[in-house]
Amino acid sequence: MLASRVLSALSGVRYIRAVPSLAATMSTTTTTHELAPGYSYDTLAISRPSQHVFQVNINRPKNLNAMNKAFWREIREVFEQLGADSECRAVVLAANGRMFTAGIDLGEMADIGGMVMGDDDVARKARGVMPIIAAYQASFTALEKCPKPVVAAVHSACIGGGVDLICAADIRYCSDDAWFQVKEVDVGLAADVGTLQRLPKIVGNESLVRELAFSARKMYSSEALKCGLVSRIFPNYESLVSGAVEIATTIASKSPVAVQTSKAALIHARDHSVQEGLDYIATLNMMMLQSEDLRLAAMAAMSKEKPTFSKL
Ligand SMILES: CCC/C=C/C=C/C(=O)SCCNC(=O)CCNC(=O)[C@H](O)C(C)(C)COP(=O)(O)OP(=O)(O)OC[C@H]1O[C@@H](n2cnc3c(N)ncnc32)[C@H](O)[C@@H]1OP(=O)(O)O
16 A cells, blocks of 8 residues: 555655555554643644653654654754743653654655756756755754753654654653664665764664664664663553653753753764863853752752752
């Protein structure tokens, strides 16, 4: 069925689905919390599972959360919105339906093909494609640019663009049934929205990354834990999401100044030398050490009371 849809998309012929499959309409996992007011998206469901914690669920369960154009736009918008929302201190990224995501929406791949059709000069067509790729990249870099830590909670399949997406998160958890696939070579692409750039730094094993990227073989949860792609495995979806919300809630209880400065310093350190990283954090802390959070956290530690931090 998927193959006919892709073929029809690439050939421009409209594909009509004859019989709805039970599997495609089944939704085994859904958001259980009330939707967050002010966060209205077509492909994402946003809720607030605990104080200062927001949960972003990819919400195209009938299409196995395949990433369509609206998704690429909205995932960037929501992380920009959350980054600017002082009520938010940590984010859980999960998904509704039976899989985390089946990757890019193959029905819309024709649009990408369409960009390079025509008789125009190759350099001129290429110039037109560049900002489009940059926009796709910006969609996931938005997770990294969001100052609030992002905890990805992956269940079942995380394919292609899904791996790109979670590589931009700060913390990755998965359920026992999770599997990961750098599948781009199977659709004739070199992954260009973050996997090839971030995954080697996450797992610290170039040989493994090349094996995954060149072969598109599946990597199951136990191997993902062993290589460091995820830091915890949970027995099922419910325990996964509650584990992710629990760590996000702990993070949200800390000084937002300290947490957000730590995120900025860690991302900077990944991309720079140790000395450049030390210089960067010294410059940041010239300001941040003057924050009231330092005094509040120190007093709370002394008195063994829970500190309350103001909005950031
Ligand atoms: C510049 C661009 C940057 C981004 C690049 C990103 C690249 C990538 O993501 S590459 C990877 C692309 N994804 C795939 O190749 C996966 C394709 N899907 C599958 O292999 C299977 O569907 C899967 C193993 C995930 C699940 O198989 P299962 O038998 O359990 O379900 P299906 O009956 O196949 O699917 C159920 C319905 O979901 C639709 N669907 C699945 N994947 C996609 C997709 N990627 N795009 C669009 N739609 C998808 C599928 O057509 C079924 O729908 P329906 O026919 O209406 O029931």
